[in-house]
Amino acid sequence: xxxxxxxxxxxxxxxxxxxxxxxxxxxxxxxxxxxxxxxxxxxxxxxxxxxxxxxxxxxxxxxxxxxxxxxxxxxxxxxxxxxxxxxxxxxxxxxxxxxxxxxxxxxxxxxxxxxxxxxxxxxxxxxxxxxxxxxxxxxxxxxxxxxxxxxxxxxxxxxxxxxxxxxxxxxxxxxxxxxxxxxxxxxxxxxxxxxxxxxxxxxxxxxxxxxxxxxxxxxx
Amino acid sequence: xxxxxxxxxxxxxxxxxxxxxxxxxxxxxxxxxxxxxxxxxxxxxxxxxxxxxxxxxxxxxxxxxxxxxxxxxxxxxxxxxxxxxxxxxxxxxxxxxxxxxxxxxxxxxxxxxxxxxxxxxxxxxxxxxxxxxxxxxxxxxxxxxxxxxxxxxxxxxxxxxxxxxxxxxxxxxxxxxxxxxxxxxxxxxxxxxxxxxxxxxxxxxxxxxxxxxxxxxxxx
DNA sequence: ATGAATAAGTAACATTTCGCAACTAATGTC
DNA sequence: GACATTAGTTGCGAAATGTTACTTATTCAT
Numbered sequence: 001x002x003x004x005x006x007x008x009x010x011x012x013x014x015x016x017x018x019x020x021x022x023x024x025x026x027x028x029x030x031x032x033x034x035x036x037x038x039x040x041x042x043x044x045x046x047x048x049x050x051x052x053x054x055x056x057x058x059x060x061x062x063x064x065x066x067x068x069x070x071x072x073x074x075x076x077x078x079x080x081x082x083x084x085x086x087x088x089x090x091x092x093x094x095x096x097x098x099x100x101x102x103x104x105x106x107x108x109x110x111x112x113x114x115x116x117x118x119x120x121x122x123x124x125x126x127x128x129x130x131x132x133x134x135x136x137x138x139x140x141x142x143x144x145x146x147x148x149x150x151x152x153x154x155x156x157x158x159x160x161x162x163x164x165x166x167x168x169x170x171x172x173x174x175x176x177x178x179x180x181x182x183x184x185x186x187x188x189x190x191x192x193x194x195x196x197x198x199x200x201x202x203x204x205x206x207x208x209x210x211x212x213x214x215x216x217x218x219x220x
Numbered sequence: 221x222x223x224x225x226x227x228x229x230x231x232x233x234x235x236x237x238x239x240x241x242x243x244x245x246x247x248x249x250x251x252x253x254x255x256x257x258x259x260x261x262x263x264x265x266x267x268x269x270x271x272x273x274x275x276x277x278x279x280x281x282x283x284x285x286x287x288x289x290x291x292x293x294x295x296x297x298x299x300x301x302x303x304x305x306x307x308x309x310x311x312x313x314x315x316x317x318x319x320x321x322x323x324x325x326x327x328x329x330x331x332x333x334x335x336x337x338x339x340x341x342x343x344x345x346x347x348x349x350x351x352x353x354x355x356x357x358x359x360x361x362x363x364x365x366x367x368x369x370x371x372x373x374x375x376x377x378x379x380x381x382x383x384x385x386x387x388x389x390x391x392x393x394x395x396x397x398x399x400x401x402x403x404x405x406x407x408x409x410x411x412x413x414x415x416x417x418x419x420x421x422x423x424x425x426x427x428x429x430x431x432x433x434x435x436x437x438x439x440x
Numbered sequence: 441a442t443g444a445a446t447a448a449g450t451a452a453c454a455t456t457t458c459g460c461a462a463c464t465a466a467t468g469t470c
Numbered sequence: 471g472a473c474a475t476t477a478g479t480t481g482c483g484a485a486a487t488g489t490t491a492c493t494t495a496t497t498c499a500t
Contacts, residue, residue, distance in 0.1 A: 012232055012307050045307065051297050075295045075309045077271050087232050087265065089295045089307070133353055136434040152477075164430055169479075170458055171433060177457085178435035193476025194466040203439035210384055212487085213391060214356040215398035217431050219423035372448075389450075390487055397486080413447025414495040432458085 011086035014055050015120060016041040017073060017127040018063070020097040020107060021144045021157050026131075027097070027107040028124045030114065031062065038108075039082045040120045045089070055091035064102055067093040069143035073130050079119040090123045092130045096146040128161070135161050139180075142201040148184055150196035151175070179204040233305035234275050235340060236261040237293060237347040238283070240317040240327060241364045241377050246351075247317070247327040248344045250334065251282065258328075259302045260340045265309070275311035284322055287313040289363035293350050299338040310343045312350045316366040348381070355381050359400075362421040368404055370416035371395070399424040 017040060018029040033039040043058045045051065052070065059067045073090035081088055101107060108114055110124055131140050141157040142149075155171050175181055182202040189195040237260060238249040253259040263278045265271065272290065279287045293310030301308055321327060328334055330344055351360050361377040362369075375391050395401055401419040409415040 045297060047306075049297075051295060051307075072294045074292045075271060077265060077269075086267075087271075087307070087309070089309075133357070136356075137353070137437050139438050142438075150477085158433055162431060162433070166433060167459060168477085169460080172478080173458080174433055174435050178438065180435055180438060189467070190476080192468055192474080194478075196477055211382060211437050213378055213382070213386060213394055215394050215400055217357045218359050218362075218398065218400060370448085387488065388448085389489080392449080393487080409496070410447080412445080412497055414449075416448055 012045045013042045013081065013083060013085035013088050014045055014051060014058065015081075015088045015090045015123055016055060016058055016062070017090055017092045017124055017130075018059060018067070019092065019094045019127055019131065019144070020099075021160050022097045022107060022109075024156060024160055025109045025111065026128055026160060027109050028113075028127060029062070029101070029105050030108050030116070031105045033082055037082070038106075038114045038116060040116065040124065041105075042081075042083065042085075042088070042120075044083075044085070051089055052091065055093075059091075059093055062102065062105060063095070063099065065095070065099055067095060069094050069138060069140060071130060071134050071138070073123060074126055076119055076122060079122060080117050081119045082117040088119055088123060090126070092127045094131070094140060094143045096144065098146045131161055139201060139203070142180070145201075148186060148198040148200055150188060150198060151181075152196060154181070154199070231306035232265045233262045233301065233303060233308050234265055234271060234278065235301075235308045235310045235343055236275060236278055236282070237310055237312045237344055237350075238279060238287070239312065239314045239347055239351065239364070240319075241380050242317045242327060242329075244376060244380055245329045245331065246348055246380060247329050248333075248347060249282070249321070249325050250328050250336070251325045253302055257302070258326075258334045258336060260336065260343065261325075262301075262303065262305075262308070262340075264303075264305070271309055272311065275313075279311075279313055282322065282325060283315070283319065285315070285319055287315060289314050289358060289360060291350060291354050291358070293343060294346055296339055296342060299342060301339045302337040308339055308343060310346070312347045314351070314360060314363045316364065318366045351381055359421060359423070362400070365421075368406060368418040368420055370408060370418060371401075372416060374401070374419070 020027050030038045031041050041058055041062045043054060046054050056067060070091055070093040073092045075087060075089045077087045113121055113124060134140050141154060141161060144157050145153055151172060155166055159166055180203050181199040184198045184200055186198040187195040188198055240247050250258045251261050261278055261282045266274050276287060290311055290313040293312045295307060295309045297307045333341055333344055354360050361374060361381060364377050365373055371392060375386055379386055400423050402422040404418045404420055406418040407415040408418055
């Protein structure tokens with residue numbers, strides 16, 4: 001897990017919570033530790049690099065791909081870490097469920113986690129909150145999907161993140177008004193029902209773009 | 221800065237970015253280090269305590285008061301720290317500008333910071349982003365005010381956080397619809413103009429409370 | 441005192457957004 | 471071909487929001 005050049009700077013590890021959406025549930029990537037137990041990927045903090053740079057390198061080592069969106073999570077020092085690190089600085093990344101998963105790693109649902117070390121379990125469970133915090137301001141939902149996706153898929157991801165069902169027509173109207181997605185000329189037939197048009201994330205420059213006051217979510 | 225019981229766990233410091241709003245600008249609390257230079261309050265991470273617990277204790281030591289709202293910031297390992305800590309875990313707290321400031325500490329505007337160590341300067345400059353990230357979901361603006369405040373004061377804090385002017389009537393209607401503030405029977409005369417009624421933050425149980433899709437802020 | 445200046449607070453109206461239901465369209469299954 | 475299933479659209483009433491204008495209460499200058 002720890003490359004030869006790494007030093008145990010500060011006894012802090014960078015822990016990765018890589019997320020994808022499968023079957024309407026949030027999943028995180030789990031690997032096997034040297035002792036065979038399931039762990040979130042982690043690495044000792046490396047001098048001379050940004051924490052996020054280190055996290056992205058680790059992610060690339062594990063998945064073989066760059067991570068389309070990533071944000072820092074909530075640093076945690078309490079509870080037991082698999083490598084006994086004093087402090088974990090988590091990074092929460094998202095990727096498409098269609099990205100091939102390397103052997104030795106597995107996607108597990110966050111609401112049915114295996115026997116992770118307590119700290120890593122808490123980090124994984126905190127990932128959804130981090131995603132929710134950023135989803136209004138960053139293309140989190142879009143990055144949980146492959147480059148081409150259907151609007152139903154996008155809506156399902158939003159429903160997963162928000163934890164509630166959405167209305168189809170309202171969802172599409174709002175999306176269109178924001179000029180965030182562009183239709184491609186491709187269609188996908190999922191078996192039953194009418195084929196769906198594929199869209200691409202392509203934010204166009206918008207006028208206005210001023211955020212308004214939002215009282216409705218304060219205090220639960 | 222570092223109490224006798226503290227150990228340099230992990231070479232990580234907890235750095236405090238205490239914020240208040242004064243004259244329409246965001247201010248942070250700066251203290252004098254042993255060598256006389258201005259620094260953000262910090263402490264070496266303490267074993268057996270939650271990071272936030274440690275941060276709250278430090279804040280109480282510095283200000284003499286509890287902090288009405290606090291959130292973890294973005295952990296940073298790059299740039300120079302005043303104590304050469306390998307890693308900073310910042311906490312961003314807010315308090316009323318009316319809270320008496322202890323001697324030896326001073327409020328400075330974030331857009332006119334003194335010669336802080338580069339890392340702490342970056343932490344202070346990142347505070348506004350952290351506040352913005354949470355303001356829709358937590359009573360950040362209310363906690364930047366004293367328990368009793370006028371609606372104009374509240375609006376000014378929102379304008380500071382959002383970075384733009386708001387319309388008075390819309391602001392008040394939205395606030396009323398959210399059942400977040402309760403009028404007191406007190407009024408305050410600020411010198412010129414009609415006296416303003418004082419309000420108190422008192423979130424009442426609301427029906428619904430379901431958050432909606434928000435595309436309008438994605439991708440700047 | 442009277443009235444200008446200033447700031448708080450309200451009312452009314454146009455515009456936009458949103459929730460909802462009903463509808464059309466394209467595909468697979470029996 | 472009838473039917474189930476999923477995608478996508480349309481129209482309407484309700485609710486939220488932006489804007490302008492107005493009223494109320496106070497200080498300050500004359």
